[in-house]
Amino acid sequence: MQKPKKGLLIILSGPSGVGKGVVCKALMERNPNLKLSVSATTRSKRPGEIDGVSYFFKTDEEFKRMIVNDEFLEYTSVYGSNYYGTPRAYVEEELAAGHDIILEIDVHGANQVKKCCPFAIAVFLAPPSMSALKSRLIGRGTEEPEVVERRFGEALYELRQAEKYDYIVVNDVLDKAVTAVEHIISAEHMRVFRRLDFVEDLEGGSKKQ
């Protein structure tokens, strides 16, 4: 009998503006078996948001206690006000249940997760070109030019982190990028160190022939 398979922890990251959210959303829609990691946050719940689905909503005190107790795979404070983090327990439970989990996080968070979970599969989403990335940053239309410039500078720093990842997927055409991530997940399930149980079971089975 085969032992239950452990799920994969997949980090989906890349520079600001590359389209992580859009790729992740399409990936979840096409693969109902994939689980999206639910973050914890100290920011207020907005209308329509559900605790445990949109986020795990925490008070400042709760969040800080979780930090002290090492209950996060990664966390960050945005502009020094609200905290965001990936709760370790939720991820570990889902993996143990055999579910593949996607973490859609920024490059700093990805570095933290890769340190504490070296078994995580880190996918770096890259823009097809720097001009395409700049267009996307401008295209949001919500930022002042100096903010766009600052973000673009950060994106260059973030691009240099790519070599720490396992895979690079170019987000040119959405459908192709999503398919690429699907192929990576499919292939990773066939990695030999994840399938040795299967071979052992086969060998065991030979005694019954």
Place this chain on the structure above:
Amino acid sequence: MQKPKKGLLIILSGPSGVGKGVVCKALMERNPNLKLSVSATTRSKRPGEIDGVSYFFKTDEEFKRMIVNDEFLEYTSVYGSNYYGTPRAYVEEELAAGHDIILEIDVHGANQVKKCCPFAIAVFLAPPSMSALKSRLIGRGTEEPEVVERRFGEALYELRQAEKYDYIVVNDVLDKAVTAVEHIISAEHMRVFRRLDFVEDLEGGSKKQ
């Protein structure tokens, strides 16, 4: 400008009777860009076979000179009569031209290639069960029962080599097995160490923005 990509060397191997040939044939039909490595042999050319397509036909003397000159990635002598081998030059030229090459070889050959080409991607084709493998060995209908037993014993030894491979693909349903190998090839092209050129080019491109 992007540098031309180097092709992948993919080893497709597994125990006798697992269906390597059938999977390989379907893979080639579905992926015209894949190249199948052409073996060299000392056996006589049969009607319809073409030198350089079916095999590179060699005399005993030619083959032995190639062995001495280290011109094979792997070679073997079948029942001490005919030699078969994978010529290094052909594979290296195709890889340099950016073509992905498939080597369909037995487990001994795969071990040899993995030693001389650690960058090769080794895919182990496994039977869904030992009874399925035995049925396939018997199903050929061309062998005496004692030959089937010997082959089955060898298959057990060959199964134990699986852990030296990079991936395990179960050949239960042909179409699924072929798709699995396609996903592995697709994912391997996205491995970060094969795409660092792309990121360097992106960074270079940023200076022109």
